[in-house]
Amino acid sequence: MTGPLSSLKILDFSTLLPGPFASLLLADLGAEVLRVEAPDRPDLVRLLPPHADGVSASHAYLNRNKRSLALDLKRPEAREVVTRLLQTHDILLEQFRPGVMARLGLDYDTLKALNPRLIYVSISGYGQTGPYRQRAGHDINYLALAGLASYTGRAADGPLPLGMQVADLAGGSLHGVIGLLAAVIQRQHTGEGQQVDVSMTDCAVSLHAMAGAGYLAAGVEPQPEGLALNGGSFYDYYRTRDGRWFAVGSLEPPFMRALCQVLDLPGLERQGLVADPAVQQDLKRQLAERFEREDFDHWCRRFAEADACVEPVLTLAEALQHPQLQARGVVTDVPWETGGVQRQLACPLRFSTGLPAPRHPGATLGAHTEAVLQECGYGEAEIAALRDAGAIR
Structure with a gap:
């Protein structure tokens, strides 16, 4: 079983959450995802607690089914490796601030000259244009600037820090996947790739949905506890005698x-x-x-x-034991290459023809470097030279 996206080969330069969650969905659906990671600046998610089996549980989940290539992009030899990879990988996902990939010589205009079919997905906080394009930010900042935080929470207490990363996931990850797949479909008709510019803030703005429509069409500014679905009606949470x-x-x-x-x-x-x-x-x-x-x-x-x-309102542990979610198989066992399994959240999509079983949790940094280079045609002497030059690990 190969999965509906088995024809896609993706170079993933992203770190942390938005890009890796997007490529996790793609990998679960059968795409071949190769993470390109810096040897000297590991993805901080690798260090994020809690750890299970000596590995960050978040990293093991977010990077399931992906291979890892440790490549120092500041080295000219490393850029040559990317050039070779573009002969077989025609989708690239990156999550740097605008301009970083250009300084590395890996911007869209440069790479599309090598492969006109290249689909180049750029996920960033504020997008590739505009006065905030170079500004740092996190999920809470994008939700604030998008206006979503202004009416999320209680009128007396102000906005609430949400327990999940809405702008990162619903904004960057899911819209990134939508944009990528839309570009793939268009390429099937035109033969040409394109760059997809995904701003997590822009995508968060789109999540206003009905409240945004009401403001733009009728000038009604949403307020905390002022809408039927944000505490302004009986549609709400109610405490029981024992505090649940x-x-x-x-x-x-x-x-x-x-x-x-x-x-x-x-x-x-x-x-x-x-x-x-x-x-x-x-x-x-x-x-x-x-x-x-x-x-x-x-x-x-x-x-x-x-x-x-x-x-x-269930705790996470209670939710995963609920008969409905158990019947839907929301948890899966992912095999370690050394033996044993790790329990992880499963891909939430269901296909009548099925999906491939999870292959492995997130790989160690550079676990597949040598194998990937060999597939690109590098011989042992060339690989040794790359290692000596500090381009790979």
Whole structure:
């Protein structure tokens, strides 16, 4: 079994999270991904705790199914290696600030002259153009500048630091994969590659979706707890007597009736459709009082058979043990090359023809350097010369 993307061969120059998560998805779908890593500046994710089997668990997951080539791009001999690789790898993924690849002689205009079919995906915080293109940033900064943080959180307490990297993953990673695959499809028709410019901030702006549409078309500025889906209505989280939480999303009348039936609050279902903020706050108060009368387990039993769009807020450990997620196979065993397995999150996509089984966790730095060079036609003497020159490790 090869996977739907088995025809793609990708050079991955990215580090940390956005690029590696994008290439993880591609590798899980069968693409051949070769990480090009600096020998003297390892990806910081390699050092990120916690460690399992002596390896960063995050690195082992994010770099599953990929090979590693340790190459010092500051050396002219290393750039010659990239030139040879471009004869067989016609997709490149990079995540440097704009201008870095140009200083290395590996910018899109230079490389497309060597391979006009090259698809060159650049993921960065603010994109390849604009006054912020050279500015440093992290996920929290992109969400702030994109305006998303302004109405995420409680009115009294301000924005919340989210536990997941929304701009990195939904912005950089997923949009990067979409752009890459769109360019592949266009190349099938035109025979030509192109550069795909992915700004994590731009992509975060697109996540405003309905709130953004409301502002642009009607001038309605979203506020914390001012929308139906950000705490401005009963669509919210409710604490139980023992300090756990439930998520209530019973927006439609049938679900609202089921909610009120389980909570024994007859007559309240009509309030769910009333847009008046005062009515919504009164409804939230009554729901909160009822949830706090019983423990988490009690409400789990009561809502287990109720079709009410109400679910318990689970810990990660509880979520991975949930019957629905277990039935979907969201966890997989990835074999170590030396024996044994590591449990990891599985590829979330399902294909009727199946996907190839995971081959190995993230490789050690430069684990495949010699094999890759041999595949490019380098002989033993040439490889030794590259090593002596400090171009490889």
